[in-house]
Amino acid sequence: MNERNIKELGLQKRIDIESKFRPEIEGLRVVAALLVAIYHIWFNRVSGGVDVFFVISGFLITTSIISTINRTGEFKFLPYVTKLLKRLLPSVLFILAVVLILSTFLLPESILGKTIREVVASMFFYQNWQLAISSTDYLDATQMKSPVEHFWALSIQGQFYLIWFVLFSFILWMMNKYQIKSIKTVINMILGVLFVTSLSYSIYLTEVNQPWAYFITMTRVWEFALGSLLCINLSAIRVPKWIAVIIGWLGLVGLIATGILFNVSQMFPGYIALWPMTCALFIVLSGTQDTRFGLKRFLGSKPMVKLGGIAFGIYLWHWVLLEFYRYNVQQTPGLLMGSLIIVSSIALSYLMTEWIEKPIRTATVNQIAFKKLEAMMGVNILLIGSLLGMSYMQEQELKKQVSSDRYPGAMAIKNALNVSEENPFPSYANVFNDLPLVHTDGSNQGLKDSDVKVGQYGKKKDYKATIALVGSSHSEQWFGALHEAVKGTDIRLINLTRSGTRFSTGYEPDSLKGTWNQNVLDYLKDADVDLIISHVTAADASKDRIHQQMIDQMQFVKDEYGIDGLALRDNPRYDFNVLEALETSSIEDTTKKMNAQDNQTDEAFWKNFEKTNKSLYKMDLTRYFHVKGEYRPVIGNVVIYRDNSHMTNTYAKSFGPLFKEKITEVLSEKLGSK
Incomplete structure (x- = not known):
């Protein structure tokens, strides 16, 4: 030209x-x-x-x-x-x-x-x-x-x-x-x-x-x-x-x-x-x-x-x-x-x-x-139509094979099941989009504002107890498990999560994250909530202060509002994309890569927290991420990670029986008296 x-x-x-x-x-x-x-x-x-x-x-x-x-x-x-x-x-x-x-x-x-x-x-x-x-x-x-x-x-x-x-x-x-x-x-x-x-x-x-x-x-x-x-x-x-x-x-x-x-x-x-x-x-x-x-x-x-x-x-x-x-x-x-x-x-x-x-x-x-x-x-x-059609048919074919005995997920650890890891679910084409319902239906709070979105699930009328999932995406990822846990019960489940924002005292009050935290506290002050659930450690954080600030926020809710708290230990995190490693290498090579790094720097803090804090309920599920001490990308024939640190919704849902057991234990008196 x-x-x-x-x-x-x-x-x-x-x-x-x-x-x-x-x-x-x-x-x-x-x-x-x-x-x-x-x-x-x-x-x-x-x-x-x-x-x-x-x-x-x-x-x-x-x-x-x-x-x-x-x-x-x-x-x-x-x-x-x-x-x-x-x-x-x-x-x-x-x-x-x-x-x-x-x-x-x-x-x-x-x-x-x-x-x-x-x-x-x-x-x-x-x-x-x-x-x-x-x-x-x-x-x-x-x-x-x-x-x-x-x-x-x-x-x-x-x-x-x-x-x-x-x-x-x-x-x-x-x-x-x-x-x-x-x-x-x-x-x-x-x-x-x-x-x-x-x-x-x-x-x-x-x-x-x-x-x-x-x-x-x-x-x-x-x-x-x-x-x-x-x-x-x-x-x-x-x-x-x-x-x-x-x-x-x-x-x-x-x-x-x-x-x-x-x-x-x-x-x-x-x-x-x-x-x-x-x-x-x-x-x-x-x-x-x-x-x-x-x-x-x-x-x-x-x-x-x-x-x-x-x-x-x-x-x-x-x-x-x-x-x-x-x-x-x-x-x-x-x-x-x-x-x-x-x-x-x-x-x-x-x-x-x-x-x-x-x-x-x-x-x-x-x-x-x-x-x-x-x-x-x-x-x-x-070409686009052909690729989408092939992907859809492959996923539907795989879904036909899915059953609790062939794809038990975390229950393979709990029940000591020996499951063959063939054709893991979700298929690699669908792992990344295997998200919790609250992330796809609009209940999750985005990064651009600080208002509190309240998503309601489970029994919405004539319920006997209410649990609230609070915190960042590392709390949100457990929604599938909680949703499974409250099915068939008299429990209402509400979602109060915001991507990239922990439920913590560690943010500046006038920042978006700090404002959101305060708005959540204001909501909980007058809300009909019996139990809040949130992760209180970050597996990739080496500073105890980060963990303690999350505990302090839950403790504040317990002391000031009388709402019980179930503190979750964070799942293992990695400095590489686990899904990408699975696709570009193999399950065996990815397993070696996962075990070659320290994936939980919160170990010492969590042990001390379990000993010293008696007022918050606790739940450590990290043993469901490894088999005989070896961390794995696929357990119970279910793919665990959708990136470097977040679980697939399918694997999270497999924890449903464990959460149901814990929630029933925590709310037993309230479920019986309300």
Whole structure:
């Protein structure tokens, strides 16, 4: 694509511009793509290259829009969108089809559902919002990455193109209606306001909710606006040749070092993102001068320009190849394999561009081009339906085999059953989504507010006793067991849980977590509750203070409100995803990995707590997580973990008889007297 600089903006519909090819921008595109690939492959880090893509996209699309206005005197939606779809969809649909086919044979079953959701999101350019929601879901944040996760950047780009259509349509309308004399000033003002507003919001949101800020569109608009501002004003900027040489190479070195200097995935897109933006700005400004030793000679060379033309495909292919390699060979490729992934990405991108993208993009008859796109879309939909259908049938077939004797779960330990671990349940494809009812029916409190949600279960009328499950996801995971325990009884069960928030005295009073804790206390003060149940240790916490603060909160409820407390010891936790290990290795190898680390640092504290605290009831179920002292990922033919620390709902439900026995013991007098 030829790049043009705007030389002058006039009053008329026609805007006089000077056309000029910018080869260094093509070279910058491939630098950004290769940086993303290199950091992903060998350093498992984010490079900041995507942010540079956004700046370049802002520059190029603004040039294209103004060229259209200059040529036709108008800016229509259908030609604009048609051109974009012919440019973007061929590569997107083709790669997604390849991913769906390979997923059948090479992808772990546990992320098949996640991958399909993200494929659909990528097809319709809302993948960034899909990931934003996932990354702020406490129980979803640790799930394995899909082969199409990187499509979030392309989704933002597609949304940005629509925003820019609205923006420049408004500007053109103002030009025609009000006969503005200095339209360049107006464009700069509008883009400047967008830049400042979006950057300010990005800085704020990155501080308060970085996972959400990283993916949403509004926090990235300023990066596109910067590229547009650069496009509008570049012809008016004069950079001395010696300065152009210096800032060009400084920009390149600074850009390469971004991923080393900053933890991009946790610090962007706040003010730190100004670093790669400034580097990109330096590189583009340096390209305004032709110098012997300038960066432009390198970035604008024929090989770099040629690679820049397929940089889009390099970015899309590298992650797909990398993830399939990780799931089937090893997590971090060596130098040879990593280099092969990059070379393969370049080759595939070139072939895709020549044989898939160009024939559609350059088709003079739009009807023919869109018939091809419709066929590609149809193939993808058919593949998605086939994968979902196969997964559903496999799960139904497995469910037919499920029985209490073949799949006893924790009861295999209690009753000393020797159960063959064949076809464990849930199937790996469904383990991750095997969640307690309260997490799927909306009763669980999310991370964004501090109000108390009260979910009621069991016997809701004429009940004789009420138990309340309180605390974080490590309390919530026991809901299945409690729900089983109260079946057929006169007990009401209520849920008072909030993801990522312990029932503890350890939070600042004015924080969201501290406020939620106080709101729970206020509710319990006047509630008809006989027993609260919560975990009082965190198996991965080495500080006794953390455990004690949870005990103190339960003790407060007991002393001040007269409500009994059942304190649960936390289940073992691991520093790796157990489900991922199961799928990528074996039950035996995962067992070895589980037993190679200290998975319960709360051991000494719990023993002391059992001896010294006489007013709270206690329940230690950790013995149901190992067989003869060996911690295992599957017990009683049931998969225990859905990630690194949370139980599957199926395994939790198998504890139902144990909780029923304990609750009956604790509430025996109240059940008999009420």
